[in-house]
Amino acid sequence: MDLSNIKLVVTDMDGTLLNSKGKVSNKFFDLHEQMQKQDIHFVAASGRQFFSISEKLHAIKNEISIIAENGGFAKYKNNNLVFNALDENVIKNIIPVLREIKDTYIVLCGEKGAYIETENQDFITMFQEFYPEYFYLNDLQKVENDAFFKIALYHNKNSEKYIYPSIKHLEKDLQIQVSGEHWVDISHYNANKGTALKVLQNKLNITKDETMVFGDYNNDLEMLNLAYFSYAMENAHPNIKKAARFQTKSNDEEGVELVLQDLLLAKANKR
Numbered sequence: 001m002d003l004s005n006i007k008l009v010v011t012d013m014d015g016t017l018l019n020s021k022g023k024v025s026n027k028f029f030d031l032h033e034q035m036q037k038q039d040i041h042f043v044a045a046s047g048r049q050f051f052s053i054s055e056k057l058h059a060i061k062n063e064i065s066i067i068a069e070n071g072g073f074a075k076y077k078n079n080n081l082v083f084n085a086l087d088e089n090v091i092k093n094i095i096p097v098l099r100e101i102k103d104t105y106i107v108l109c110g111e112k113g114a115y116i117e118t119e120n121q122d123f124i125t126m127f128q129e130f131y132p133e134y135f136y137l138n139d140l141q142k143v144e145n146d147a148f149f150k151i152a153l154y155h156n157k158n159s160e161k162y163i164y165p166s167i168k169h170l171e172k173d174l175q176i177q178v179s180g181e182h183w184v185d186i187s188h189y190n191a192n193k194g195t196a197l198k199v200l201q202n203k204l205n206i207t208k209d210e211t212m213v214f215g216d217y218n219n220d221l222e223m224l225n226l227a228y229f230s231y232a233m234e235n236a237h238p239n240i241k242k243a244a245r246f247q248t249k250s251n252d253e254e255g256v257e258l259v260l261q262d263l264l265l266a267k268a269n270k271r
Protein backbone atom coordinates (compact mmCIF):
# COMPACT_ATOMS: atom_id res chain seq x y z
CA MET A 1 0.00 0.00 0.00
CA ASP A 2 1.05 3.54 -0.75
CA LEU A 3 1.21 6.20 2.00
CA SER A 4 0.70 8.88 -0.63
CA ASN A 5 -2.97 7.87 -0.93
CA ILE A 6 -3.80 8.86 2.65
CA LYS A 7 -6.58 11.46 3.02
CA LEU A 8 -7.57 10.99 6.67
CA VAL A 9 -5.34 10.80 9.77
CA VAL A 10 -6.87 9.82 13.11
CA THR A 11 -5.08 9.80 16.46
CA ASP A 12 -6.03 8.98 19.99
CA MET A 13 -4.94 11.63 22.51
CA ASP A 14 -3.62 10.22 25.82
CA GLY A 15 -0.72 7.83 25.30
CA THR A 16 -0.65 8.63 21.59
CA LEU A 17 -0.60 12.27 20.42
CA LEU A 18 -0.13 13.68 23.93
CA ASN A 19 3.16 13.02 25.70
CA SER A 20 3.26 11.82 29.31
CA LYS A 21 2.97 15.46 30.45
CA GLY A 22 -0.30 15.85 28.53
CA LYS A 23 1.20 18.11 25.87
CA VAL A 24 0.95 18.23 22.07
CA SER A 25 4.31 18.88 20.43
CA ASN A 26 4.97 22.00 18.38
CA LYS A 27 6.22 19.66 15.68
CA PHE A 28 2.72 18.22 15.32
CA PHE A 29 1.18 21.66 14.66
CA ASP A 30 3.82 22.30 11.98
CA LEU A 31 3.06 18.91 10.42
CA HIS A 32 -0.67 19.60 10.52
CA GLU A 33 -0.15 22.80 8.53
CA GLN A 34 1.66 20.76 5.89
CA MET A 35 -1.06 18.10 5.97
CA GLN A 36 -3.69 20.71 5.21
CA LYS A 37 -1.78 21.78 2.11
CA GLN A 38 -1.93 18.14 1.00
CA ASP A 39 -5.70 17.94 1.65
CA ILE A 40 -5.26 15.50 4.54
CA HIS A 41 -8.00 15.86 7.15
CA PHE A 42 -7.08 15.33 10.81
CA VAL A 43 -9.25 13.73 13.49
CA ALA A 44 -8.59 13.71 17.24
CA ALA A 45 -10.40 10.76 18.87
CA SER A 46 -10.45 10.37 22.64
CA GLY A 47 -12.32 9.33 25.73
CA ARG A 48 -11.74 12.89 26.91
CA GLN A 49 -14.40 15.56 27.11
CA PHE A 50 -14.90 17.63 23.93
CA PHE A 51 -13.83 20.80 25.78
CA SER A 52 -10.56 19.15 26.82
CA ILE A 53 -9.66 17.98 23.31
CA SER A 54 -10.47 21.35 21.74
CA GLU A 55 -8.39 23.05 24.45
CA LYS A 56 -5.36 20.85 23.72
CA LEU A 57 -5.74 21.55 19.98
CA HIS A 58 -6.98 25.12 20.30
CA ALA A 59 -4.91 26.50 17.43
CA ILE A 60 -6.50 24.11 14.90
CA LYS A 61 -9.83 23.22 16.55
CA ASN A 62 -11.92 24.82 13.78
CA GLU A 63 -10.09 22.94 11.04
CA ILE A 64 -10.29 19.37 12.36
CA SER A 65 -12.80 16.73 13.43
CA ILE A 66 -13.12 15.75 17.09
CA ILE A 67 -14.45 12.42 18.34
CA ALA A 68 -15.01 12.86 22.07
CA GLU A 69 -16.33 10.73 24.95
CA ASN A 70 -15.20 7.52 23.19
CA GLY A 71 -17.45 8.18 20.20
CA GLY A 72 -20.51 9.34 22.11
CA PHE A 73 -20.13 12.80 20.58
CA ALA A 74 -18.32 13.98 17.46
CA LYS A 75 -17.95 17.13 15.39
CA TYR A 76 -16.70 17.65 11.84
CA LYS A 77 -15.06 21.06 12.06
CA ASN A 78 -17.84 22.98 13.89
CA ASN A 79 -20.78 20.79 12.85
CA ASN A 80 -22.27 18.01 14.99
CA LEU A 81 -21.62 14.62 13.42
CA VAL A 82 -22.50 12.03 16.10
CA PHE A 83 -24.70 12.32 19.18
CA ASN A 84 -25.19 9.02 21.05
CA ALA A 85 -26.71 9.78 24.44
CA LEU A 86 -27.48 7.35 27.25
CA ASP A 87 -31.06 6.95 28.44
CA GLU A 88 -31.51 8.91 31.69
CA ASN A 89 -33.31 5.99 33.35
CA VAL A 90 -30.34 3.75 32.62
CA ILE A 91 -28.07 6.27 34.34
CA LYS A 92 -30.28 6.59 37.40
CA ASN A 93 -30.55 2.80 37.75
CA ILE A 94 -26.86 2.07 37.29
CA ILE A 95 -25.30 4.69 39.56
CA PRO A 96 -26.21 2.86 42.83
CA VAL A 97 -24.49 -0.25 41.43
CA LEU A 98 -21.36 1.73 40.56
CA ARG A 99 -21.19 3.27 44.02
CA GLU A 100 -20.68 -0.25 45.41
CA ILE A 101 -17.39 -0.72 43.52
CA LYS A 102 -14.64 -0.14 46.05
CA ASP A 103 -12.26 2.83 45.63
CA THR A 104 -13.96 3.92 42.41
CA TYR A 105 -14.86 7.48 41.38
CA ILE A 106 -17.84 8.16 39.11
CA VAL A 107 -17.92 10.87 36.43
CA LEU A 108 -21.17 11.52 34.56
CA CYS A 109 -20.20 13.01 31.20
CA GLY A 110 -22.70 15.43 29.68
CA GLU A 111 -22.88 17.83 26.77
CA LYS A 112 -22.67 20.85 29.09
CA GLY A 113 -19.91 19.40 31.26
CA ALA A 114 -18.95 16.55 33.58
CA TYR A 115 -20.64 15.88 36.91
CA ILE A 116 -19.07 14.41 40.05
CA GLU A 117 -20.32 13.71 43.56
CA THR A 118 -16.97 13.26 45.27
CA GLU A 119 -15.19 16.03 47.16
CA ASN A 120 -11.83 14.22 47.16
CA GLN A 121 -9.44 16.99 46.13
CA ASP A 122 -6.70 14.68 44.86
CA PHE A 123 -9.13 13.10 42.43
CA ILE A 124 -10.59 16.45 41.37
CA THR A 125 -7.12 17.88 40.67
CA MET A 126 -6.29 14.89 38.46
CA PHE A 127 -9.68 14.67 36.76
CA GLN A 128 -9.68 18.33 35.68
CA GLU A 129 -6.97 17.47 33.14
CA PHE A 130 -9.55 15.42 31.23
CA TYR A 131 -12.74 17.29 32.15
CA PRO A 132 -12.07 21.05 32.47
CA GLU A 133 -15.80 21.83 32.37
CA TYR A 134 -17.39 20.19 35.43
CA PHE A 135 -19.98 20.55 38.18
CA TYR A 136 -20.18 19.16 41.70
CA LEU A 137 -23.46 17.60 42.92
CA ASN A 138 -24.23 15.64 46.06
CA ASP A 139 -26.25 13.07 44.07
CA LEU A 140 -25.60 12.16 40.43
CA GLN A 141 -29.04 10.55 40.20
CA LYS A 142 -30.55 14.04 40.36
CA VAL A 143 -28.75 15.57 37.36
CA GLU A 144 -31.19 17.07 34.85
CA ASN A 145 -31.31 19.26 31.75
CA ASP A 146 -28.32 17.76 29.97
CA ALA A 147 -27.58 14.94 27.52
CA PHE A 148 -25.19 12.29 28.82
CA PHE A 149 -22.76 10.47 26.56
CA LYS A 150 -20.84 8.39 29.06
CA ILE A 151 -20.21 7.33 32.63
CA ALA A 152 -16.47 7.29 33.31
CA LEU A 153 -15.14 5.26 36.22
CA TYR A 154 -11.70 5.81 37.76
CA HIS A 155 -9.55 3.55 39.95
CA ASN A 156 -6.16 4.79 41.13
CA LYS A 157 -4.54 1.35 40.77
CA ASN A 158 -5.93 -0.46 37.73
CA SER A 159 -9.31 -0.17 36.05
CA GLU A 160 -9.12 -3.43 34.12
CA LYS A 161 -8.50 -5.40 37.31
CA TYR A 162 -10.62 -3.57 39.89
CA ILE A 163 -13.55 -2.06 37.95
CA TYR A 164 -14.17 -4.03 34.76
CA PRO A 165 -15.08 -7.38 36.42
CA SER A 166 -17.86 -5.65 38.39
CA ILE A 167 -19.55 -4.21 35.30
CA LYS A 168 -18.70 -6.79 32.62
CA HIS A 169 -22.25 -8.18 32.87
CA LEU A 170 -23.59 -4.88 31.49
CA GLU A 171 -21.99 -5.47 28.08
CA LYS A 172 -25.14 -7.06 26.66
CA ASP A 173 -26.92 -3.69 26.82
CA LEU A 174 -24.16 -1.06 27.01
CA GLN A 175 -20.74 -0.31 25.55
CA ILE A 176 -18.05 -1.04 28.16
CA GLN A 177 -14.55 0.20 27.29
CA VAL A 178 -11.35 -0.13 29.31
CA SER A 179 -10.07 3.20 28.06
CA GLY A 180 -6.87 3.57 30.08
CA GLU A 181 -4.86 2.14 32.93
CA HIS A 182 -7.16 3.87 35.44
CA TRP A 183 -10.39 4.37 33.44
CA VAL A 184 -13.40 2.35 32.31
CA ASP A 185 -16.20 3.98 30.29
CA ILE A 186 -19.87 3.02 30.04
CA SER A 187 -21.62 4.36 26.93
CA HIS A 188 -24.57 3.84 24.60
CA TYR A 189 -24.30 0.42 22.96
CA ASN A 190 -23.58 2.00 19.55
CA ALA A 191 -21.03 4.50 20.85
CA ASN A 192 -17.36 3.87 20.15
CA LYS A 193 -14.60 5.64 18.25
CA GLY A 194 -14.97 3.28 15.30
CA THR A 195 -18.67 3.98 14.82
CA ALA A 196 -18.02 7.73 14.84
CA LEU A 197 -15.07 7.37 12.46
CA LYS A 198 -17.17 5.35 10.02
CA VAL A 199 -19.75 8.15 9.92
CA LEU A 200 -16.98 10.61 9.07
CA GLN A 201 -15.45 8.34 6.41
CA ASN A 202 -18.85 8.05 4.74
CA LYS A 203 -19.41 11.81 4.91
CA LEU A 204 -16.05 12.54 3.29
CA ASN A 205 -16.17 9.53 0.94
CA ILE A 206 -12.85 8.26 2.28
CA THR A 207 -11.98 4.55 2.26
CA LYS A 208 -10.16 2.30 4.70
CA ASP A 209 -7.13 2.31 2.37
CA GLU A 210 -7.06 6.12 2.51
CA THR A 211 -7.17 6.24 6.33
CA MET A 212 -4.35 6.21 8.89
CA VAL A 213 -5.12 5.55 12.59
CA PHE A 214 -2.93 5.66 15.73
CA GLY A 215 -3.91 4.19 19.10
CA ASP A 216 -2.64 2.83 22.38
CA TYR A 217 -5.54 1.38 24.41
CA ASN A 218 -8.55 -0.93 24.08
CA ASN A 219 -10.99 1.87 23.29
CA ASP A 220 -9.04 2.39 20.03
CA LEU A 221 -9.64 -1.13 18.69
CA GLU A 222 -12.75 -0.37 16.62
CA MET A 223 -11.18 2.58 14.81
CA LEU A 224 -7.94 0.67 14.12
CA ASN A 225 -10.06 -1.79 12.15
CA LEU A 226 -11.19 1.02 9.84
CA ALA A 227 -7.71 1.80 8.50
CA TYR A 228 -5.23 -0.20 6.49
CA PHE A 229 -2.50 1.98 7.99
CA SER A 230 -3.23 1.15 11.63
CA TYR A 231 -0.44 1.98 14.08
CA ALA A 232 0.12 0.86 17.66
CA MET A 233 2.29 3.04 19.85
CA GLU A 234 5.34 1.38 21.41
CA ASN A 235 3.68 2.03 24.80
CA ALA A 236 0.37 0.47 23.69
CA HIS A 237 -1.72 -2.22 25.41
CA PRO A 238 -0.91 -5.75 24.07
CA ASN A 239 -4.37 -5.96 22.46
CA ILE A 240 -3.60 -2.88 20.36
CA LYS A 241 -0.22 -4.20 19.26
CA LYS A 242 -1.92 -7.40 18.18
CA ALA A 243 -4.65 -5.59 16.24
CA ALA A 244 -2.53 -2.95 14.51
CA ARG A 245 -0.79 -3.62 11.23
CA PHE A 246 2.20 -1.38 12.08
CA GLN A 247 3.99 0.00 15.14
CA THR A 248 5.67 3.33 15.85
CA LYS A 249 7.68 4.77 18.73
CA SER A 250 6.12 5.83 22.03
CA ASN A 251 4.17 9.02 22.65
CA ASP A 252 7.20 10.46 24.49
CA GLU A 253 9.35 9.76 21.42
CA GLU A 254 6.88 11.50 19.07
CA GLY A 255 5.88 8.26 17.38
CA VAL A 256 2.90 9.87 15.61
CA GLU A 257 5.00 12.73 14.27
CA LEU A 258 7.62 10.31 12.90
CA VAL A 259 5.01 8.53 10.78
CA LEU A 260 3.44 11.80 9.66
CA GLN A 261 6.83 12.93 8.41
CA ASP A 262 7.00 9.76 6.30
CA LEU A 263 3.47 10.41 5.06
CA LEU A 264 4.30 13.94 3.92
CA LEU A 265 7.49 12.74 2.27
CA ALA A 266 5.50 10.11 0.34
CA LYS A 267 3.06 12.82 -0.77
CA ALA A 268 5.92 15.08 -1.88
CA ASN A 269 7.63 12.30 -3.84
CA LYS A 270 4.42 11.50 -5.70
CA ARG A 271 4.04 15.05 -7.04
